[in-house]
Amino acid sequence: MIPTIELAAVAASALYGILRGLRDGFDIVGLLCVGAATAFGGGTLRDLFLDRTPLFWVEHEYLLWVVFGLAAVSAVTPRMVARIEPYLIWPDALGLGLFSVAGAAVAVNEGMSPLIAAVMGVITGTFGSVICDVICNETPNIFRTSPLCATCALLGAIVYLTGESLAIPATISQPLAITAAATLRLLAVWRKWIVPVRLLESVEPA
């Protein structure tokens, strides 16, 4: 089941990046690059930070083909792909959950402390969209007041790490953590939940 979700997570992240690129008038090469950066950015940073080799997409090459295929299809039939966007929330939420739990699990396997594992989970879950925003020359979305995102990744990592510390088997704690993160993400998007601290008005621009 995990490989299916992983595939869905990579595909959803890649599509998120590709759709952003379509709006900005990227050509097929640009779509491919922004799709790959969004899908692989978080996991790559985690692997670099933990000095893991080979990188996860070097190990699982078929993920590259998935992103290539999506970019090619999107370049040829952009309008059709744009119509998928409303349904992207499902794989996006699942992907956020899976990436964050996978990130934390990888860090635990490398002997990291729970704090570092949680940080790696959040980085893996969210950095792809940050890098996509930087490439598209916008202030990263998750840094501004927008539906909970990093918080969902953190919840997923915490649920999984709590399970670890209670010696609950990963086959139970991981699906639970992924579900928790994905559910919170779906609720946040639907109900427009944001971090309950608004700051925009409180400091004058310099």
Next chain:
Amino acid sequence: MIPTIELAAVAASALYGILRGLRDGFDIVGLLCVGAATAFGGGTLRDLFLDRTPLFWVEHEYLLWVVFGLAAVSAVTPRMVARIEPYLIWPDALGLGLFSVAGAAVAVNEGMSPLIAAVMGVITGTFGSVICDVICNETPNIFRTSPLCATCALLGAIVYLTGESLAIPATISQPLAITAAATLRLLAVWRKWIVPVRLLESVEPA
């Protein structure tokens, strides 16, 4: 004494990033991320370039808690934190000095040549603020005509490396180098010293 300065350096860098985030309307998650990126960016890049593991903030986890705490306090009392800004120049200058000397020292310990050590010192001292500018979607400040910054980091690295080549003990050369870099930085900010080559008017925009 070094741990105290290191703590001050990380805290000052984090606050620099957090204050930038406050002005741009970031929420608490964004503040945390931009604070961490500014405080840890330079050292992380150095550690990646030199293939050192674990990264310095993975090794010294308490630094993460410091950044988390600052982001939380800043999100709750943004106006109060904004009032600290004028005094930030002190830990900022100390931090620049310490980060650049620490960066060069780490490279020397890894067997690097003086040139590479100086480059690593400048990267460690300045890259945090570069990454902060990129995240906040501005052309990095230190690349434009602004008070000396990379030059101060370079001075610190050079003083330390000269000490090394003269076999002066690190307990003497390091404080000296940190003081030199911090003093130059303070003078540059107060007297608005800039690199003495202005270029803005000399080439037409394309």
Next chain:
Amino acid sequence: MIPTIELAAVAASALYGILRGLRDGFDIVGLLCVGAATAFGGGTLRDLFLDRTPLFWVEHEYLLWVVFGLAAVSAVTPRMVARIEPYLIWPDALGLGLFSVAGAAVAVNEGMSPLIAAVMGVITGTFGSVICDVICNETPNIFRTSPLCATCALLGAIVYLTGESLAIPATISQPLAITAAATLRLLAVWRKWIVPVRLLESVEPA
């Protein structure tokens, strides 16, 4: 012959970044940083992704001096350097060819598959200019409709990798691949060849 081309490639990439910096009013420190980032960005990313140490510019320190020298000369005589720009296309095309073939060759030596080697070739050949665009706060040029660039890098990597799989010696396949990539790049710039899929009008901005 290869060292000469490598030197030309680094110098051309550095000049490309420096000229961009000149237009944006960077001071000498900024020119140095943007020049180094453009010249070394792609190869550094490849080395990090493949976990190679030391990085190529740490190993070949003279490349740093070349970039330093170019930045210094450009800061002092910006108008003269700006006049070189029209001729930059030659070393730029050669550099693209060399960097992409070198990137693929390094990956093959590390035991990577042809797909990963091709990806590394494209990253090495093109990422320098992407990072330059991000620093200068623009949407990366190669992602938009502009003369073929990543495609040329890909062609170079594919020609070389085809040679490898046919057991043709590198002394033959590498010059051939570099020539193929450089020729396509020159033709693309002169004849304004672009990727034959235009998307700008096809999706409404969100």
